[in-house]
Amino acid sequence: MKKVKKKTVKARKPAPKKAKPRSQAPAEIRFTGTPMPVEQTEPAMVIQWPRTLVHHHTYGLLSPFFEGLKQGVLRATRCPTPGCEKGLWLPPRADCPDCHSRMEWVELANPVIGEVFTFTHVEYPGYGIELSYPYYQIDVKIPGCCTIMKGYLVRGEAKIGMKVRACFRTKKPTNTILDLYWEPAE
């Protein structure tokens, strides 16, 4: 990113007082990249094509949820319209899918105790996994919610029906959903 900014600044410098005549031939164009390694030549040429990227991702109207995790609270949303879905939404959503009203935030009182609805033992995760593995990924039924939220068990062995307590990564938060995790509450 820094390199790009520098280049941008350079480009915005005012033109020198004595502009070079347009007819002058430009300097020879140089290759400024890195050659791509050839991995194989038979039966066809295959090269390496590296990609590194940064996305600038917004949590939008759900920002209070992710801020809440860092503060050690679980925030759900609720539709304020009478007669509409009464259950809390976790994962939260800002707008009600049934009546389109703007939802309101509800802070769940700690300790938040849920129940394991189902689970898997993740032995083969994908590239970039940020948890040591294997680990239990659990789907947690939280009283009062119309949804069943996914999470992970920080210790112990998962079983259907087991009670689990919500925990929060308030020190050194990751600023992701991984700031919420669960521990056995039995």
Added chain:
Amino acid sequence: MIKFQPGNLRVPQFQRPVYVVAGGTTDYRKRYPEYKLEELCMMAFKMLLEENDLKLDPLEVKGLINMACYGEFADHFQDQLLCEAKVHDYLGLDPLPNVGIKTGGATGGYATLVGANMVASGYANCVLVMGWERMDEVDTRTGNFYIATAACKDFETRLARMYAAYYAPMARRFAHVFKVKEEVRAAIAVKNRGYACSSPFAQQPGKHTVEEVLAGRIACDPLRMLECCAMSVGAACLLLCDEETAYKLSDNPMRLYICGGTHTLRVADRRNMAIPLLPHETPGMYDWMEKELGEPYPGFQSFLASRFAAYMAYRMAGIKNDPCDELDLVELHDAFTISDLQTYGDIGLRPYGREEEYITSGDAYYGGRCPSNLSGGLLGTMHAVGATGIFQGAECLWQLQGKYDKFHGDPKMWTRFGKTKPQDWQSLQIPKRRRALWISHAGVGSHVTCGILENPEVMKK
């Protein structure tokens, strides 16, 4: 939506009949460096034009095409936006219009649905529907991460970066609710990988046993590696026509009906609702599920999107009785054994709660009442994602046309792909050729199409 209003349940209608006249495919491989993607598409396109016994020369057939619908699951894999334009140009179809369709694993099905509507509406008389995927530019774990971005990136992706981890909890809950043994899932893997042994297109054919599957390496418990499909490269296509064009090109075109359904990206957000009933089901038959089991619908055990697509497609195609009696073949989306098993209830091959009986009764096998995935399915043959729902349609077409042996049994077809036809090769041509159904399925059931091909000649008798 958990409560329907009358308009929501209007059964889709085509303004005029739509037919499928031809299919084409490549073989499928985990890595395919020999060819570029557009070269693979040309391979499938040429098979469609040249090897389907069409009554006009290939270039005359091409001269009838006036629209193309293309399916590609993920731009990530090839790092190429607008690949549709590359393929379209490479096939020599410019400046005809084309459209790209993207609905995850159901991309092929939805590309077919869009193509059918192009014909039904009169926009086109002859539509090329083609799908592809090239998943070999990245290693398998990176590919798994890319696919897992088809889970919710805020709330799910980081919790595994691996799609099997979103199906495994459903497998566990399904077994818990309906008391189904793991052997049933393993039998599905054995069956489909076994049928792939008859296919020259197959990527992972294998003669396995239930014991071997269950003793195998675990991906995400309880799903074993052999219960999961693989990264895949290849392309497939179909040619869709109006009635006049269809019979100009073919003596045995198949009539097409196709409908779609959707449901939440996150399983988390599935709310309890009443079960939409298929035409042969009766009100009250599922009361026990909530009363006795206390289990919500669709919960983690069923796919509302598949149920909704079948609900509409059966009505559109006039299927009123037990689907096992009305259909002679189904090709289902067995990306994982559990997705296959769950779908049996959704599309009524068995009532909900008795899905396993479709396997244990023998109905699902070749020679059974309504065999499934004789193509080898996604587990045995391919899941080059954008191509999948189109490849399944091509297999259904060839089965109804009585051409299973032509496309799978010709030794030249095997040598074309660098293989030798097995000495114990078995024909899987279905004897009754009335109707075939295929399910194209995305996410954890986010998008589904239910396509039905009907054989007009056989149905007349």
